[in-house]
Amino acid sequence: MAWVFINQIKFYLHDDETLLAGLLRVGVTTPYQCQEGYCGTCKLKHQKLTLSSSVSYVHEPLLMLADDEILPCCCRVSGVLSLTLSQSILEDLS
Numbered sequence: 001m002a003w004v005f006i007n008q009i010k011f012y013l014h015d016d017e018t019l020l021a022g023l024l025r026v027g028v029t030t031p032y033q034c035q036e037g038y039c040g041t042c043k044l045k046h047q048k049l050t051l052s053s054s055v056s057y058v059h060e061p062l063l064m065l066a067d068d069e070i071l072p073c074c075c076r077v078s079g080v081l082s083l084t085l086s087q088s089i090l091e092d093l094s
């Protein structure tokens with residue numbers, strides 16, 4: 001199980017749940033398309049909040065990612081992660 005923090009929102013991910021599935025489950029409507037790791041529509045900035053936190057990919061992304069970027073559509077998280085969402089997504093949460 002992993003914990004995800006976004007501003008005032010905090011939620012957990014089930015062991016076999018992708019980050020995108022968890023986001024959608026708690027009502028965060030982030031954009032996505034391919035769910036395979038090649039289009040980059042869902043790309044977000046993240047920060048690992050513990051040394052033991054890790055990100056693994058169900059499908060290895062074809063898109064080049066910076067160290068602080070993640071593809072929620074095809075990744076699984078362990079530990080604790082903080083996400084940075086775009087302003088438009090944050091406004092939808094309000």
